[in-house]
Amino acid sequence: MKIVSAEFVMSNSDVAKCPGGSLPEYAFIGRSNVGKSSLINMLMQRKNLAKTSGKPGKTQLINHFLINENWHLVDLPGYGYARVSKKDKKTFQKFITQYFEKRKQLVLGFVLVDCRHEPQPVDLEFMQWLGENQIPFAIIFTKADKLKPNALKANIENYQKKMLESWETMPNYFITSSSKGYGREQLLDYIDAINLEIGALQRA
Numbered sequence: 146m147k148i149v150s151a152e153f154v155m156s157n158s159d160v161a162k163c164p165g166g167s168l169p170e171y172a173f174i175g176r177s178n179v180g181k182s183s184l185i186n187m188l189m190q191r192k193n194l195a196k197t198s199g200k201p202g203k204t205q206l207i208n209h210f211l212i213n214e215n216w217h218l219v220d221l222p223g224y225g226y227a228r229v230s231k232k233d234k235k236t237f238q239k240f241i242t243q244y245f246e247k248r249k250q251l252v253l254g255f256v257l258v259d260c261r262h263e264p265q266p267v268d269l270e271f272m273q274w275l276g277e278n279q280i281p282f283a284i285i286f287t288k289a290d291k292l293k294p295n296a297l298k299a300n301i302e303n304y305q306k307k308m309l310e311s312w313e314t315m316p317n318y319f320i321t322s323s324s325k326g327y328g329r330e331q332l333l334d335y336i337d338a339i340n341l342e343i344g345a346l347q348r349a
Protein backbone atom coordinates (compact mmCIF):
# COMPACT_ATOMS: atom_id res chain seq x y z
CA MET A 146 0.00 0.00 0.00
CA LYS A 147 1.26 3.43 -0.88
CA ILE A 148 0.54 6.13 1.68
CA VAL A 149 -0.95 9.04 -0.20
CA SER A 150 -2.39 10.92 2.72
CA ALA A 151 -2.33 10.73 6.51
CA GLU A 152 -4.29 13.27 8.51
CA PHE A 153 -5.00 13.72 12.17
CA VAL A 154 -8.75 13.53 12.80
CA MET A 155 -9.41 13.78 16.53
CA SER A 156 -8.40 12.80 20.04
CA ASN A 157 -10.72 11.83 22.84
CA SER A 158 -11.15 9.47 25.74
CA ASP A 159 -14.72 8.44 24.98
CA VAL A 160 -15.36 5.71 22.44
CA ALA A 161 -18.84 7.13 21.81
CA LYS A 162 -17.25 10.31 20.45
CA CYS A 163 -14.92 8.58 18.01
CA PRO A 164 -15.51 9.24 14.29
CA GLY A 165 -18.76 7.95 12.82
CA GLY A 166 -19.00 6.20 9.46
CA SER A 167 -17.86 2.73 8.57
CA LEU A 168 -14.22 3.05 7.57
CA PRO A 169 -12.20 0.06 8.77
CA GLU A 170 -9.91 0.84 11.63
CA TYR A 171 -6.68 -0.59 13.07
CA ALA A 172 -5.55 0.21 16.59
CA PHE A 173 -1.97 0.28 17.85
CA ILE A 174 -1.30 -0.38 21.49
CA GLY A 175 1.56 -1.38 23.75
CA ARG A 176 3.49 -0.43 26.83
CA SER A 177 4.90 3.09 27.05
CA ASN A 178 8.22 3.42 25.27
CA VAL A 179 7.67 0.29 23.16
CA GLY A 180 8.22 2.41 20.04
CA LYS A 181 4.60 2.96 19.01
CA SER A 182 4.89 6.58 17.94
CA SER A 183 8.08 5.87 16.04
CA LEU A 184 6.40 2.94 14.27
CA ILE A 185 3.35 4.97 13.27
CA ASN A 186 5.56 7.75 11.94
CA MET A 187 7.68 5.19 10.06
CA LEU A 188 4.61 3.52 8.53
CA MET A 189 3.21 6.86 7.43
CA GLN A 190 6.62 8.29 6.51
CA ARG A 191 5.98 11.35 8.62
CA LYS A 192 8.26 12.80 11.22
CA ASN A 193 5.65 13.92 13.67
CA LEU A 194 2.28 12.42 12.98
CA ALA A 195 2.30 10.52 16.24
CA LYS A 196 4.05 12.32 19.03
CA THR A 197 7.18 10.56 20.22
CA SER A 198 8.14 11.30 23.74
CA GLY A 199 10.52 10.18 26.41
CA LYS A 200 7.78 10.64 28.97
CA PRO A 201 5.70 7.52 29.55
CA GLY A 202 1.98 8.10 29.55
CA LYS A 203 2.04 11.41 27.75
CA THR A 204 -0.53 10.48 25.17
CA GLN A 205 -3.52 9.46 27.23
CA LEU A 206 -6.11 9.64 24.50
CA ILE A 207 -7.61 7.68 21.62
CA ASN A 208 -6.10 9.35 18.56
CA HIS A 209 -7.66 8.85 15.13
CA PHE A 210 -5.80 9.36 11.88
CA LEU A 211 -7.39 9.10 8.45
CA ILE A 212 -5.16 7.25 5.99
CA ASN A 213 -5.58 7.46 2.22
CA GLU A 214 -9.11 8.63 2.95
CA ASN A 215 -10.19 5.02 3.32
CA TRP A 216 -9.12 3.68 6.70
CA HIS A 217 -8.41 4.86 10.22
CA LEU A 218 -5.23 4.28 12.13
CA VAL A 219 -5.77 4.60 15.87
CA ASP A 220 -2.99 5.46 18.25
CA LEU A 221 -4.02 4.30 21.73
CA PRO A 222 -2.35 5.27 24.98
CA GLY A 223 0.42 3.08 26.29
CA TYR A 224 -1.40 0.75 28.62
CA GLY A 225 -0.48 0.39 32.18
CA TYR A 226 -2.68 -0.74 34.96
CA ALA A 227 -5.18 1.50 36.66
CA ARG A 228 -5.73 0.84 40.32
CA VAL A 229 -9.40 0.23 40.90
CA SER A 230 -9.75 -0.78 44.51
CA LYS A 231 -8.09 -0.67 47.86
CA LYS A 232 -7.29 -4.33 47.51
CA ASP A 233 -4.97 -3.30 44.72
CA LYS A 234 -7.00 -5.16 42.16
CA LYS A 235 -5.73 -4.12 38.79
CA THR A 236 -7.41 -3.64 35.50
CA PHE A 237 -6.66 -2.03 32.17
CA GLN A 238 -7.70 1.57 31.78
CA LYS A 239 -11.43 1.51 31.31
CA PHE A 240 -11.63 3.66 28.24
CA ILE A 241 -9.18 1.37 26.47
CA THR A 242 -11.17 -1.78 27.20
CA GLN A 243 -14.35 0.08 26.27
CA TYR A 244 -12.79 1.11 23.00
CA PHE A 245 -11.99 -2.51 22.13
CA GLU A 246 -15.36 -3.79 23.31
CA LYS A 247 -17.53 -1.17 21.67
CA ARG A 248 -15.80 0.12 18.59
CA LYS A 249 -17.63 -1.55 15.73
CA GLN A 250 -15.29 -0.23 13.06
CA LEU A 251 -12.29 -1.88 14.69
CA VAL A 252 -10.94 -4.59 12.43
CA LEU A 253 -7.82 -5.55 14.33
CA GLY A 254 -5.55 -4.45 17.13
CA PHE A 255 -1.79 -4.45 16.80
CA VAL A 256 -0.11 -5.24 20.10
CA LEU A 257 3.42 -3.87 20.12
CA VAL A 258 6.12 -5.73 21.96
CA ASP A 259 9.78 -4.76 22.33
CA CYS A 260 11.69 -7.65 20.75
CA ARG A 261 14.52 -7.33 23.28
CA HIS A 262 12.46 -8.25 26.31
CA GLU A 263 11.17 -11.47 27.81
CA PRO A 264 7.40 -11.81 27.40
CA GLN A 265 5.91 -9.31 29.83
CA PRO A 266 2.89 -10.25 31.99
CA VAL A 267 1.01 -7.07 31.09
CA ASP A 268 1.27 -7.82 27.35
CA LEU A 269 0.33 -11.47 27.80
CA GLU A 270 -2.63 -10.54 29.98
CA PHE A 271 -3.80 -7.94 27.53
CA MET A 272 -3.67 -10.42 24.63
CA GLN A 273 -5.48 -12.95 26.80
CA TRP A 274 -8.17 -10.38 27.43
CA LEU A 275 -8.44 -9.63 23.69
CA GLY A 276 -8.78 -13.35 23.01
CA GLU A 277 -11.46 -13.81 25.64
CA ASN A 278 -13.37 -10.95 24.08
CA GLN A 279 -12.88 -12.31 20.56
CA ILE A 280 -11.08 -9.22 19.37
CA PRO A 281 -8.66 -10.03 16.54
CA PHE A 282 -5.09 -8.91 17.00
CA ALA A 283 -1.60 -9.33 15.62
CA ILE A 284 1.73 -8.80 17.36
CA ILE A 285 4.32 -6.28 16.22
CA PHE A 286 7.83 -6.80 17.53
CA THR A 287 9.59 -3.44 17.64
CA LYS A 288 13.22 -2.25 17.64
CA ALA A 289 14.53 -5.27 15.73
CA ASP A 290 17.66 -3.29 14.77
CA LYS A 291 18.74 -3.43 18.41
CA LEU A 292 19.42 -7.18 18.31
CA LYS A 293 21.77 -9.31 16.27
CA PRO A 294 19.94 -11.73 13.95
CA ASN A 295 20.55 -14.77 16.15
CA ALA A 296 19.41 -13.04 19.31
CA LEU A 297 16.34 -11.74 17.51
CA LYS A 298 15.47 -15.21 16.26
CA ALA A 299 15.94 -16.69 19.75
CA ASN A 300 13.71 -14.04 21.33
CA ILE A 301 10.93 -14.53 18.79
CA GLU A 302 11.09 -18.29 19.30
CA ASN A 303 10.97 -17.78 23.03
CA TYR A 304 7.92 -15.53 22.63
CA GLN A 305 6.20 -18.11 20.45
CA LYS A 306 6.88 -20.79 23.02
CA LYS A 307 5.35 -18.64 25.74
CA MET A 308 2.30 -17.82 23.61
CA LEU A 309 1.73 -21.48 22.81
CA GLU A 310 1.33 -22.21 26.51
CA SER A 311 -2.06 -20.51 26.31
CA TRP A 312 -2.86 -20.22 22.59
CA GLU A 313 -3.44 -22.98 20.07
CA THR A 314 -1.52 -21.13 17.40
CA MET A 315 0.81 -18.18 17.35
CA PRO A 316 -1.08 -15.03 16.29
CA ASN A 317 0.14 -13.31 13.14
CA TYR A 318 3.23 -11.29 13.92
CA PHE A 319 5.53 -8.76 12.30
CA ILE A 320 9.14 -7.90 13.00
CA THR A 321 9.84 -4.20 12.65
CA SER A 322 12.41 -1.50 13.12
CA SER A 323 11.37 2.11 12.85
CA SER A 324 14.90 3.34 12.47
CA LYS A 325 15.62 0.93 9.60
CA GLY A 326 12.14 0.78 8.10
CA TYR A 327 11.92 -3.01 8.54
CA GLY A 328 8.47 -4.52 8.31
CA ARG A 329 6.86 -1.45 6.79
CA GLU A 330 5.80 -3.04 3.54
CA GLN A 331 4.60 -6.26 5.18
CA LEU A 332 2.44 -4.37 7.66
CA LEU A 333 0.94 -2.02 5.11
CA ASP A 334 0.28 -4.89 2.70
CA TYR A 335 -1.39 -6.86 5.48
CA ILE A 336 -3.73 -3.94 6.24
CA ASP A 337 -4.33 -3.39 2.54
CA ALA A 338 -5.27 -7.04 1.98
CA ILE A 339 -7.79 -6.95 4.83
CA ASN A 340 -9.26 -3.66 3.58
CA LEU A 341 -9.68 -5.15 0.10
CA GLU A 342 -11.42 -8.18 1.58
CA ILE A 343 -13.76 -5.99 3.60
CA GLY A 344 -14.49 -3.89 0.50
CA ALA A 345 -15.29 -7.01 -1.53
CA LEU A 346 -17.61 -8.32 1.19
CA GLN A 347 -19.40 -4.98 1.38
CA ARG A 348 -19.96 -4.98 -2.36
CA ALA A 349 -21.15 -8.60 -2.46
Ligand code: GDP
Pocket residue numbers: 175176177178179180181182183184196197198199223287288289290291321322323324325
Ligand atom coordinates in the same frame (compact mmCIF):
# COMPACT_ATOMS: atom_id res chain seq x y z
P1 GDP B 1 6.16 5.10 22.46
O1 GDP B 1 6.20 5.63 23.87
O2 GDP B 1 5.72 3.66 22.42
O3 GDP B 1 5.42 5.95 21.49
O4 GDP B 1 7.70 5.02 21.98
P2 GDP B 1 8.56 6.01 21.07
O5 GDP B 1 8.20 5.82 19.64
O6 GDP B 1 8.49 7.39 21.64
O7 GDP B 1 10.00 5.36 21.25
C1 GDP B 1 10.60 5.21 22.52
C2 GDP B 1 12.12 5.24 22.37
O8 GDP B 1 12.57 4.12 21.60
C3 GDP B 1 12.62 6.47 21.63
O9 GDP B 1 13.83 6.86 22.23
C4 GDP B 1 12.85 5.97 20.21
O10 GDP B 1 13.84 6.69 19.53
C5 GDP B 1 13.26 4.54 20.44
N1 GDP B 1 12.86 3.68 19.31
C6 GDP B 1 11.61 3.50 18.86
N2 GDP B 1 11.59 2.63 17.83
C7 GDP B 1 12.87 2.26 17.62
C8 GDP B 1 13.52 1.38 16.67
O11 GDP B 1 12.89 0.75 15.80
N3 GDP B 1 14.87 1.24 16.79
C9 GDP B 1 15.60 1.88 17.73
N4 GDP B 1 16.91 1.67 17.75
N5 GDP B 1 15.03 2.73 18.61
C10 GDP B 1 13.69 2.91 18.58
